[in-house]
Amino acid sequence: xxxxxxxxxxxxxxxxxxxxxxxxxxxxxxxxxxxxxxxxxxxxxxxxxxxxxxxxxxxxxxxxxxxxxxxxxxxxxxxxxxxxx
Numbered sequence: 001x002x003x004x005x006x007x008x009x010x011x012x013x014x015x016x017x018x019x020x021x022x023x024x025x026x027x028x029x030x031x032x033x034x035x036x037x038x039x040x041x042x043x044x045x046x047x048x049x050x051x052x053x054x055x056x057x058x059x060x061x062x063x064x065x066x067x068x069x070x071x072x073x074x075x076x077x078x079x080x081x082x083x084x085x
Contacts, residue, residue: 003055003083008076015050016072019043029072044069051075057082 009029017024020038033039039047047069048059059082068078 003079005076005080008055008079009072011054012072012075015047015054019046027072029076031072032070034066034070047075051079055079055083057085 013024013027016022016027016033016038020043022038027038031038034044048064052058063078063082067074069075
């Protein structure tokens with residue numbers, strides 16, 4: 001199933017804003033969630049669960065690297081790659 005990158009980014013921003021209560025205007029596509037303190041380890045697990053449920057795929061242990069989840073852009077790229085599998 002092919003996903004629209006714009007819709008993915010909107011869903012991710014909305015999720016991050018709802019769970020972290022960060023002003024949505026501060027969440028940029030290249031904001032580094034862990035370095036900027038938006039997500040901690042528990043937030044990361046919740047984010048993975050959201051992504052798996054929302055986009056209907058399972059994340060493998062090999063996928064659990066910071067480069068796949070550090071920003072909206074990184075997560076969007078990851079979701080698009082997974083949806084092509």
